Amino acid sequence: MTARIDRSWLEAHPLPSLDDAQDKDGRGRVLVVGGAEFVPGALRLTGEAALRAGAGKLQLATVGSTATALGVLVPEAAMIALPADENGEIALEAADILVERIRRCDTLVLGPGMTAGERTDVLVARLLAEPDAARSIVLDAAALTSARDLAAQVARHDGRVVLTPHHGEMARLAGLDIGQVKADPEGVAREMARRYRCVILLKGGSTVLATPEGGLHRFEAGCIGLATSGSGDVLAGILGGLCARGARPATAAGWACWLHGSAGRILSERIGTVGFLARDLLELIPQLLHGKMRTP
Template structure:
């Protein structure tokens, strides 16, 4: 499903109205009915229920007025609080205001402090609030009296349904004003908006539903829209087929270069994740002194000893050995648990500079590239980078807070600059291709914020690459499957007690479920 900015949504609306001939008032009617549907799901029978609808002067307010009419017809006691002068309402919203005035005649303008004084007693008697104050065009700071109204709504403790987007959230960035509606749920129309998926806006949206308002589906599938929300159906369609007549060589050979003293767990998690994702053959190459440890942990994965430093990390002498191993591999996964030993870091850079097959670079593999990112451009095959914000800061020279303030812009800029697929971990994880297409993840939970989780992700992506997926789809599907397995692990173990190994254990079941879709 494509994710849109406010401008892109306006263009879709414009095309629906002008190219397809769907009147704007029809779209508004359908939007209001979707609000009614959500209200009924939360409250059940409308008889005797008190619903307070706050409306602004734009089309968002018009959606709220449509909802008011239908809720009134279904037996609810509806109070419309208008945060504008009636004469300032125009267009389709004015049509619906006039209908409402003829039906009920109980609009309460809220334009001054005296109006605010009567607000709190009214909120105490309401069962549910509908926020139709600002729409997707909001930018900057909430003005008065809207700011005081929003504070009163947030402070009353009643459930709140936001229309399209919570008032005070910027639709393009997820940034929030100093005061912002804290919604229980949000019903957004036609396409999800960026601000509902990016933090902190996502935190204010509650449960989000994307509702159909009769805009032709083709408009939402426009190839000019370059951001998509990852979901079950999309990822299941991408999974590589498993022909009846096949052998292990058909599903790819992955070389995992990982591990150092004290960090063999990272190497093992990565290698096993590759195998669990369906790759045909997996070889884990580690410092020679650690071969016995990883051999004892892994049964289905082949292991290979590499020359090591005195600190039991990989030495430069491993370079020609790895080069020979790569001749028999289809994909390289490199970085987990390698350590920051200077000689090992130099080895990583030399390998990265001569890549001729798809590679997933993570953890210490990324740390080795700080101040050396021009090497990324030399890759002769697809490169997938999986940094968390700290690693991204080291690669870019930016401070972490700057990255977190514009995660989307950062991921898209550097994917293009480096010519690599960037999977910027976080909430949500963003997967961006060099051509600017971004996938926004919808799976995962806070229980995954523990050691080893990223190593599992590296292995999943490498396993999908080995089976023939292109780099951006392998990274996007890998991120989604990783989060889905994390959600399954959280159900079984709880978020406090789950480990990276639990994510790995849940992965086969998740893959099985997707195969059945």
């Protein structure tokens, strides 16, 4: 049976209370790794979304040539400047820097603004090498397709990894034709969640959430305006922020797709069916979280 993600679902799966969080460390630490010289702004969207979702501390790690400018755009974040390769992408030697930083975060969001390729495959494998029961991981964009040969490694994290593919990325991850994914998104998501022992958030006009235990949930976004550059970066940040606050990965994924989709619907009414920007979603997140805004 597939459960619908709606207000009833949210009430049955509440987020952890922050009443006992005495300081920003108590609200969780998020590390976002990604970006490149070609897409320097992706991490701004992801990082701000994590803070808007309630995370207490934020670190952004990207290539050194863009780190300072990004730090000015997101003054709330600590910046980590990483070495770049000849193409302006995060170099493999960055792994030595990141491994230590990952050990000190509650949630790692890996992939926004990165490019698929052998270098990314090796980097992702290295950064997934040390499971920690106190840390959750969100694999987005190029980082999730780099996990196509890492099912056993992801499974070692015991359900604390969330993959956020759209249909094309799911096809590459699962080794299927995109038509097969579109024909049976629930079946494909469930199988991949079982195979990787992770949470799958298969994005689309109708988003499917699958858990390692075989649970299936669906959110009907019905908002074409969310099919825009940067929208997925925002979703990944919301998800990372909620995980850092202490939400179980499946709960965080359900809330994230509801917040993201509801913000899109509101902007569709305010601005137009299409034409609003991914960054327009950001300020609506805390209002929706705290029930201060009517949803369509």
